[in-house]
Amino acid sequence: MAGVLPERLLLAPGPSPVSEAVRQAMARPVLGHLDPAFLALVDGVQDKLRQVFGTTNRLTFPVSGTGSAGMQMSLVNFLEPGDTVIVVEQGIFGQRLADAARRLGAEVVSLSVPFGEIVSREQLQIALQQHPETRLVAVVKAETSTGVLQPLEGWADLVHHHGALLLVDAVTALGGIPVEVDRMGFDIVFSGTQKCLGAPPGLAPITVNDQALERLQERTMPVPSWYFDLSAIAQYLGRARAYHHTAPISMIYALDAALDLILDEGLDAVFNRHRRVAEALWAGLEAMGLQLMVPVSHRLPTVATVRVPAGVNEAQVRRRLLEDHGIEIAGGLGPWAGKIWRVGVMGQGAQIAHMMTLLTALRSVLT
Ligand code: PLP
Numbered sequence: 001m002a003g004v005l006p007e008r009l010l011l012a013p014g015p016s017p018v019s020e021a022v023r024q025a026m027a028r029p030v031l032g033h034l035d036p037a038f039l040a041l042v043d044g045v046q047d048k049l050r051q052v053f054g055t056t057n058r059l060t061f062p063v064s065g066t067g068s069a070g071m072q073m074s075l076v077n078f079l080e081p082g083d084t085v086i087v088v089e090q091g092i093f094g095q096r097l098a099d100a101a102r103r104l105g106a107e108v109v110s111l112s113v114p115f116g117e118i119v120s121r122e123q124l125q126i127a128l129q130q131h132p133e134t135r136l137v138a139v140v141k142a143e144t145s146t147g148v149l150q151p152l153e154g155w156a157d158l159v160h161h162h163g164a165l166l167l168v169d170a171v172t173a174l175g176g177i178p179v180e181v182d183r184m185g186f187d188i189v190f191s192g193t194q195k196c197l198g199a200p201p202g203l204a205p206i207t208v209n210d211q212a213l214e215r216l217q218e219r220t221m222p223v224p225s226w227y228f229d230l231s232a233i234a235q236y237l238g239r240a241r242a243y244h245h246t247a248p249i250s251m252i253y254a255l256d257a258a259l260d261l262i263l264d265e266g267l268d269a270v271f272n273r274h275r276r277v278a279e280a281l282w283a284g285l286e287a288m289g290l291q292l293m294v295p296v297s298h299r300l301p302t303v304a305t306v307r308v309p310a311g312v313n314e315a316q317v318r319r320r321l322l323e324d325h326g327i328e329i330a331g332g333l334g335p336w337a338g339k340i341w342r343v344g345v346m347g348q349g350a351q352i353a354h355m356m357t358l359l360t361a362l363r364s365v366l367t
Helices: 020-026 036-053 067-078 092-103 121-130 155-161 210-217 230-237 249-265 267-287 314-325 352-366
Strands: 059-064 084-089 107-112 134-140 165-169 188-190 203-208 303-307 340-344
Touching (some): 036 059, 059 067, 059 249, 067 092, 067 165, 067 188, 067 203, 067 210, 084 121, 092 134, 107 121, 121 134, 121 155, 155 165, 267 303, 267 352, 314 352
Parallel strands (some): 084 134
Antiparallel strands (some): 059 203, 188 203, 303 340
């Protein structure tokens, strides 16, 4: 075994701290992926995911792979070469959706705004009117690179009115803020385990509604990715229990335990805790004279983005937080690289005490 690894307080926007209960769950005996006891556990995980997603969608399960695997599965099944997809690009992860869609041969209509801003329903309406052939609209609900919460009220009606499907990246949302898949009318939603769900990286929960599944029947070509073919994986989850690939057993134990923690606390209580802790962090940062990048009207509770004061070396502050205080935060991405810090308020990391520890350490590093 490698040497002793350090204990860190993980306050970057993922991975977030993993609780002892989740770590212990991963140490349970590995079962076969067709063992009835394991299949019963998978059924339970699907049920618990439905509760957290706010859906009754039958096809709700953890994709094997990180959040990007959820993205890849969402795009590869619901796009064909030449299809038009409107992609909302308000940060790095919107840009990633567009990049992945282009690689599949889709015609990408980019609805982009500067970092820190949101796209309005009116802007989407205009894009849909200009591109009536649109098959899919893809949007990141919680943009981890900017700390922006993209409002999506009324989007599904608009998208459906134009005969398209709505795909939502909820990687930095699920388990931290309400996603409410059914109430919001989202068709395809994916997430990741290492953010607000509080499990290690390695699974991408996904949910797909029946309207989207119907679209699969209309495909003219087979899904080009063997691994991410939704219909094939549904055979394992359904009655046939047909082998597709070996499920990552221990990760599914971890997700099961992490979902238990969330559901035992209660979804509303979990969302309130994220909100309360985020507000305490914002107040603490502002009291230190630091400036938040996103106006409170569309500021994301789960990732705070903070302007680096003039004359301060961004990377050096992060290094000192890590080396002297054992705290990890992140720097900026894309146009905000070197200009901001990003702090995750996610899962078990969303505790007032952790934010106080960070603020105290940051103050000592900055003075
Ligand atoms: N989408 C968003 C909004 C993210 O924040 C991330 C990761 O940070 C991803 C997608 C990709 O997830 P992963 O890094 O787990 O593949």
